[in-house]
Amino acid sequence: MKNQFIIYMSFVAFFIVDAKKLFCQSNSFVIQKNGQFECNEKMYSFIGANYWYGGFLLSDTMNAGKKRLLHELDFLKQKKINNLRVLLSAEGDSSYPYRVYPSLQKNPLEYNEEVMKGFDFLLAEASKRDLKIVFVLNNNWEWSGGFGQYLEWAKYGNAPLPKTSNWDWNLYCDYIAQFYTCYACNAWYNKWINYVLNRENNITNLKYKEDPTIMAWELANEPRPMKINAVLDYKIWVKETANYIKSIDRNHLVTIGVEGVISTLNDESTFSEIHLNKNIDYATIHLWPKTWQWYNGMSEESVNDSTLQKSINYIEQHAKIMKSINKPLVIEEFGLHRDGNSFSTTSTTKNRDIYYQTIFETGKANLIAGYNFWGFAGMPSNENELHFMKKGMPYSADPPQEEQGLYSVFENDSSTWNVIANAFKK
DSSP states (O other): OHHHHHHHHHHTTOOOOOGGGGOOOTTSOOEEETTEEEETTEEEOEEEEEOTTGGGGGGOGGGTHHHHHHHHHHHHHHTTOOEEEEEOOOBSOSOSTTSOSSOSEEETTEEOHHHHHHHHHHHHHHHHTTOEEEEEOOBSSGGGOHHHHHHHHTTOOOOOOTTSTTOOHHHHHHHHGGGGGOHHHHHHHHHHHHHHHTOBOTTTOOBGGGOTTEEEEESOBSOOOOSGGGHHHHHHHHHHHHHHHHHHOSSSEEEOOOOSTTTTTTOHHHHHHHHHSTTOOOEEEEEOTTTTTSSOSOGGGTTSHHHHHHHHHHHHHHHHHHHHHTOOEEEEEEOOOOGGGOOOTTSOOHHHHHHHHHHHHHHHHTTOOEEEESOEEEOGGGOOTTSSOOTTSOOOSSOTTSOTTSSOEETTOHHHHHHHHHHHOO
């Protein structure tokens, strides 16, 4: 613990982002130019949050979702958060209990207009606060339906699902890898893309493809080829999907949504190739040291020298690749458990704070263009004492398949917010 304290104290005074670069008016598009983001011909960078449930709050009338959304957006604005990564994907009938509810697409081409109004409302309110939105249009994982649900619709059989008797990681990889060559799946997915991009906001009357509140479209959350024999099909899918989005919408940035080389079977050449595409504007990486077994899972080991160094190396590895490609790099997911692996809003976050500071400091040294921590959960009253989502419970930062509170940053996590506040200072 002595080494952890030294690390913690050494980061207290670090500064990372020029506050002048954080402001981008709601009526201005973010563009990519010369390896960086620009807005109004000035360099733009961001420190944002993952806020996957933002578009679903308006329909959460059981928990005063509209009031909650307005309060949380005001809180984030007050904390100088200027970018939100939001899930715009939820497929299937929600019969699987560890899945996003309500569905945006219960069946192929059957879109939920009432829930979509929540995304209209989110965009309208985000615009008032100069918050930029990155919309995630699909998901490699089962917790929102995603690729697996498209495959089930296309009669590929039932997807292996976690926390069920047929769960098997290798079978899941085999199953999901089929998505990239599934004609029906991608025809439906392209219809979804077309529907979203051409949707007219019922509040602002702007089509989504014309709305500068949106910073970027993301092909999917953490898309992976899953198997070595699917890599070529994966590359083709990335290229064709990005090209399709740009054929409809030239106003917005497009990114893939990968975790880094972990998404590409640890192959740097694949990661580089998919980001060389002229219609991919920037790259992303994610950092999940516990999930990736960079430490043994014990809370006290979560910020040991090895864990921190592996995280630093991962950032530096991708910064080097993207410098050669001359496109921005965003750390769009990074998270760590609360102390003691607790899910409680009253637990401390000393290790998490050290980890966040490590990410910001390393990002500063490697010219990272933006950050989205995982994730914002709002008021501590949203704590779920059952630890897993049940229909009717308030949304948390953690998706339904994970323990609620696992990586959540609540409004009362003052020490973490201090770390984030320091990251804004020059």
